[in-house]
Amino acid sequence: MIELTHLNKQFGDKIAVQDMNMRLNPGEVMGLIGQNGAGKTTTFRMILDFIEPTSGTVTWDGHAITATDKQRIGFLPEERGLYQKLTIEEQVMYFAELHGMKRSDAKSALVDWMKRLDVVGKPSDKVQKLSKGNAQKVQLIATVIFEPDFLILDEPFTGLDPVNTELMMQEIMRLKHEGAMIIFSSHNMSGVEKLSDQLTMLRHGETVLHGDTNAIRESFGRTEIYLESPVTDAELREIAGVKSITPQGPGRHLQLTDAAVGREVFQLVAQDGYVPVFAQQPPTLDEIFRREVQGGQA
Template identity: 40%
Template sequence: MVLKIESVTKRFGHFTAVSNLTLTIPEGEIFGFLGANGAGKTTTFRMILGLLDSNEGKISWDGQPINYSTSHLIGYLPEERGLYPKLKVSEQVVYLARLRGMNKKDALKELAHWLDRFKVPEYMNKKVEELSKGNQQKIQFISAILHKPKLLILDEPFSGLDPVNVELLKEAVIDLKRNGTTIVFSSHRMEHVEELCEFLCIMHKGKPVVHGELKGIKRNFGKKNLIIHADFPLDFIKNQSGVTKFKTTVEGANIQIENEDMAQRILKDLVGKGVIRKFALEESSLNDIFIEKVGASYE
């Protein structure tokens, strides 16, 4: 069940939020959307779900538009929390699960399982408003996946979570993928996308500036990162041809270079100057690529 976005444009008056977007999202994969605020990610998600109509183009899942006949197969976690604060967790989650076709007994069983997994079984009968923002986010995530959706859309799922709970949610996302769920998510944390996604799209002002398989994106970017730890100054490297960025660190320098051959030339220049404690050549990070394509770090 492949998700296809074909030449989709969405305008609000004279403002174009998404412009001529074409993507194919493979079945059973985790697909990441990146972009600064206003890049068009949330608008794209809402068009996929049928909450907004596009002005041009079409979106299909397994060849058909997403509508009420397929809504029980979809899970959605919005960026804005949408839980009723006065309801108990069990009442809230069971209500949403029954809207997606689950019976009360099965919903309560699944809820107990997920609360145990997220190490908060005592929240079953607490009101949503009694929970911290991070724990509300966990309940909202459970609400989105309790009915075992085939397509799951997560808009900033790690927002408000501490590092321990981020890991719990990441493990859950990976398990859902292993069980065949297609997952589309956005995050402002590059390392999360880099860790979880094989495919991604970087959007800027409503347009895709980079999209495809992560490995291919990194390979085609060309530039590499060179990390050097040494007991002598490295400033002489800064102005060499092929060095595109140079940052002094406590232990040496982090250097961006145009290609792998440049690393060999730098290594030859270092020999005999003193002790080299680390010399590591790495692929450019997703953050490097984002900065290059969009023009600003998104941390």
């Protein structure tokens, strides 16, 4: 178990992280989100002991993280750092051996990982010849090839197209199911929602939301409706509590002042006995993120 207890970091007069508390168990994924400069990378650097906290503790199974523990941590930094003149194999072998993996085992695992992530190229290809997306996948392989017990991923999906993002998500989920503890930051809110068991949202270093991802969404109430219906906007606006109506694909997105208003909306659109699409749900993480970044204002 990884635990952060009353963790604080201050640089001069600036508070980068304030009183952070977090617990991560084997087989759990924590999404760490917030606007740029919110304190996500600073948190990662304190966990990895790259910088010391001003106060508070980071522990693994009740003790401070040791050099031996660090051998079991995989870290993908936001600033990518592959050695351009090395081959893929040389690059990955270097990191694998740093974490105590046998070279023969790493070579075999590399071939398997390249297939699973659909890396275009051969292990003997130079890193400098890789596209940005393939280079990013190779860096992920270097991060996870030794099957870490604890994985830290800082913006792992940046620059990836939807297909490659999905491939990477699948591998993160596989590591989770194998018992890895995973914490990652991302501005891809749909990815955070899909992967995370728990969520921590930071604003200017302060934790503004923390807990089970689904429970956080539900706490905002089912105040969003996606609707496909011939009922007009004017008819919908006559219902007190319909805050806004926005076109969305073939339908419309309604924002309500209260979840109970959804019953009235449904009665209106179902008056002829058939509704092509009616889905009432909590705000998405993307919508919650926007609200909280603006200081909690809708």
